[in-house]
Amino acid sequence: MGTGNEMVGASPSICAVFDLVRKMANTEMPVLITGETGTGKELTARAIHEQSSRKHGSFVPINCGAIPETLLESELFGHERGAFTGAVQQKKGKLEAAAGGTLFLDEVGDLLPTLQVKLLRFLQEGTFQRVGGQETLHVDARVLAATNVDLKTAIERNLFRQDLYYRLGVLHIHLPPLRDRGEDALLMAMVFLKQAAATYRKQIRSYTPQAVDVLRAYSWPGNVRELSNRVRRAVVMAEGMDITPHDLDLPVEKLQAVDLLDSLRAAHRRIEMELLVKAISLHRGNLTRMARDLEVSRSTLYRKLRAYGLEKFVPAATPLFFGPRPESKKSTTPSPQDNPGGMSCESSPGNLPLEPSHQFPESA
Template identity: 50%
Template sequence: MTKKSILCITIGNLAIPATLSAAVQGWDVCSAATLAEARRQLKVRPLLVGVLLVEEHDDQLCAAMDGFLHEHWDMHWIALLHPPALESAAWRRLVHDHCRDFHTWPLDVERLRHTLGHAHGLAALCRAADGHGRIQPVPALTGESSAIASLRRQIVKVAGASAPVLIWGESGSGKELVAQAVHAHSPRRAGPFVPINCGAIPATLIQSELFGYERGAFTGAAREKRGLIEAAQGGSIFLDEIGDLPMELQANLLRFLQEKTIYRLGSTHSIAVDVRVIAASHVNLAQAAARGAFREDLYYRLNVLALDVPPLRERKEDLLPLAEHFFRAYSSERAPRVKGFSGRAAQAIRDYDWPGNVRELLNRVRRAMVMAEGRLILPQDLGLSTDQAARESAPLDDARIRAERDAIDASLQRAGRNITLAARDLGVSRMTLYRLLAKHGIPAPSRVCYTAGSPSK
């Protein structure tokens, strides 16, 4: 039978008392006299259970210990304190937030032995549920569903080629993670990965940002500047929401894809660039090309190797692994007392349809980690409830659509039906606004603008 192991931290030049020695008889005991020494030991040898034996109970030590215990939140800690320590609010909070149990002097050997054995058994049970305690690297695309497994296989195949990649997926589904995975598995992985959100850069700046400019190309161009495409030399450039790229820039991008050369703004000579283009969109570019909102020739140039990112509702098996992954990844933000998800919270996560996909799951988990009042996250901490989670997504979608349409209508009214002003008011590009108008069936305003006082038609 494998020996049980325990870490005993004795602060204040204390020796392990005979009572504690008797309680851990038969255990493999690791000792540390400082928090720094305890950190070093835990890096070399992760343990399940720890004992805190503190002689002095000043607030400075309490704050240092709070930080240490926050780092090692997944261990089960038992505090051994002198009774006066519990008169301090800071130490009471420390015990409440981080410790499974506590004992005060004089120590009772049998009670302490029972507490430590119970803590070790519970810790071993929790560790087994997480994969038998083996620390394994978490892949960028977390999940074991058939949909995500198929996507991983496609990524490996696509990564080895040099042709452009077009990624489609709903908003928040993880398109940039897929693009990063393609780059990481490709022969270009040693080169840069440069992401660009085409809808976030103003139309007046996007050409100079993508292609760069020469000195004197425009007022304020005091020196030449490399564009983002040049910055990705030898690597990959990720054009997110490429459907928002203005039509004139689409022509320049098409020329780059065909000739592998670019022209900086204000330049008369071309520059050869070795860059792989990975593009993504949450709108159907084939339909956009059919209605004239996207260049058809550029669509065919990009759509050589296509990847579809499944929405979260189609990979239900991945919901809890993803939630647990986010819980671990953002553990520094959580309330110290929060240790994981309750069974009811797990069921609510499985029942909900997640219209906002992975981004919504991440945001709800992070909020719950901060706001939860107990040791386990409950459905209400996630903003879900077990009886309504399955029905909640449809009304939420309807409300979102109505709110989006109302916002567009109000903005157009404020802007006098001027597309440029309305897009600026909404904080989106003109191309995005045209797409939203088509999505909601709102007639696009005439492109002819009339000044005040001119006759209406």
């Protein structure tokens, strides 16, 4: 779900990823993206493409694990007429389709050794041959690759070439599992709820405080994909105005212990965010009542909601009532044009403010 390539997140670990994406987008080098299933590897690859100078070219994904071995070479590099039975005409492959743009090799660990050699040659020399072809062809395509298997183990077992690994992995982004992203699960749950409610035309406003507790405590083995699917399902199933733990249907045995020791800064952010989300649920986004319960002024509350990306859940709050939006401070906050991949973090992870910045999908 979602409107495209916007990545949601405000935790230090995902802000560090946004930083890497921004820096790596400006190079022509391959990037290896790793992470558990559903952590956003493809979304990250798309974000790199969209923030790069190749954004007007195509983003061409190919899943190396999902295509039968016999077809993969021709899918990737194309074939000449008569190259094999059934090759009645010449066909260009995904690599050529990515000319001027980006080729995304998903599940790159599944590439067979012969194709690993061909890919290595392309990465080193920019050249390749179609299946059954003699001609050496050049194409200007950037390669991004992803895997959720450990390539180092694959190298030890002689399943993956070490030289290819070094070529692909000079630039490396590891996506943290959702359970290590602190309050991001809640933030995403809010964003996905808004999107799903709009898609399915349901009058769902928020989560019950108990559902918020459940969302925070669950360990999310399927990461963002699981969260997105569960929220969508809950929106479809819900009969009330707020999503309950029952609607979320999370297996209770998978609830993780939440008594790990946080840094004071992380604990402050977590508790603040949790309280804000609970207040939104409890008071249906009524700013005055929320401010009264939390014992802060409406303007302070609004500023905090903005800092955590929650202001959209407070219908009555508009920036007109509370002074200029932070975007007006051009020096610290990039405009959407400066940040086409749809992600932002105001400062580096080493210097994070207590109030994180974030980017939201424009839907809903």
